[in-house]
Amino acid sequence: MCGFVALALLLSACVSTVLDVDGKATQPIPATLLGDMSRKSMTPSEPILVRIFKQESELEIWKRDRSGKFALLKTYPMCRWSGKLGPKKENGDRQAPEGFYHVSAGMLNPNSQYYLSFNLGYPNKLEAALGYTGEALMVHGACSSSGCYALTDEGVGEIYAVAREALKGGQGSFQVQAFPFRMTPKNMAKNRNDPNFAFWSDLKQGYDIFEVTRRQPKVSYCEGRYVFDKEFEGAGPRDVLAACPPVLNAADPLVAARTQSDRLVAEGLLSAGSTLSAHAYADGGMHPSFRKLLERSGRSALAKRTSLTSVPISRPDAAMADPHSPNE
Incomplete structure (x- = not known):
């Protein structure tokens, strides 16, 4: 029974674990990003906030600065998200969640098959009350999604390090705001x-x-x-x-x-x-920068750039076709 449950979880979500743990989860914040923080009057231990935009395929990291307010630290292009614009409602619908979530230290996954990841905490209290189902919806590396938000391994590595240091600095959890556009x-x-x-x-x-x-x-x-x-x-x-x-x-x-x-x-x-x-979608989107790379260099070049584990791109034809006219 336990084996069946574990297999179902693996197939229905964007996370799985590996036995070998390397140092990727403990890598320091890159020097260039630390320099950006310093120029913007931020420190690694100050709280962060994340915003995600499906239609634009972008993820933003905001950080509290010396003024006490949040300022934009960096915007990351997303390589893949799945589903359509709109909230996730049931397990297996391939929808990436939309809403407000709070991520604590225990929701960081250093052993993700998709390099590194953190769990959004779907369903939140509202979604659970509405009867929405699903689990293990993540922000992770690679370029594959079945309800998650996928960035490059380099991108998620930076985000993971920034989040880790903010949580170590005393932030109990950081807010993730996921929007359709x-x-x-x-x-x-x-x-x-x-x-x-x-x-x-x-x-x-x-x-x-x-x-x-x-x-x-x-x-x-x-x-x-x-x-x-x-x-x-x-x-x-x-x-x-x-x-x-x-x-x-x-x-x-x-x-x-x-x-x-x-x-x-x-x-x-x-x-x-x-x-x-x-905009209408057959199955999610991909940031234009990755679409251009895919057009120029093919799938193998994109896989090498976005995943150290060579995870296949999820539904690449749909990624290239979307977004499309709703009349098509």
């Missing part, structure tokens, strides 16, 4: 007819808080959705699916102004009759 007025207008639009509008509240304040939003849940920066009346945790209770704090006026401004811009684009076409 950069939540600009244009992208919101493009996707206005998507079934996930209400969910994405909720995510945008957290996105706007961080964009305006450069601080980590406080994440809560009620009525089966995300709620940000709210202090609920009464003691004890709230039922994720219960009605939202009265709140003690009002919305930040600067954040509210940003949200309203973006909404008006999106409405203006639509009323002006602008040609806006949402």
Whole structure:
């Protein structure tokens, strides 16, 4: 029975382990990245925050600087993510998660088959309450995904080292914000007819808080959705699916102004009759830099560049075809 469970986990997720452990998980932060931190008034022990954007195939590392706010440290191109735009709902759907997650030291995996990885913690409290299923959804190396976010081994090695040092410095967990796209007025207008639009509008509240304040939003849940920066009346945790209770704090006026401004811009684009076409996906995406490498040099060259273990690229034909017109 245990063997069957282990095999099922291996086949349904983006993580497995190896017996031989080398020093990759203890490698120091590269000197060039340390130099970037110093120039930006950051230290290795200061807290971090991660943002992921599917449509752009990019992962950002933010770090708290001397001002006490988060500033962008580095943006990494993602080699592969799978599924379509939208949240993960069930095991085996190949969807990479969208939402807000918190990663602690115990969720770092030094023995990943995909070089190094960290677990996003899917399903989070909201997703579990909604009945969503799946496990071991990761950010890892290589260029293969069945519900994970895959970077190069070099990229995930840097991210792992930065995360490790921040957690050692006293950060209990770091927040990961995973979005379908950069939540600009244009992208919101493009996707206005998507079934996930209400969910994405909720995510945008957290996105706007961080964009305006450069601080980590406080994440809560009620009525089966995300709620940000709210202090609920009464003691004890709230039922994720219960009605939202009265709140003690009002919305930040600067954040509210940003949200309203973006909404008006999106409405203006639509009323002006602008040609806006949402992206569609057969199975995920790949950053343009890797698409170009694949076009020029073929699969073997890309595999050598992105994976020390030569993990095959997942569904390369779909990666090259996506994104495509929803009418195709």
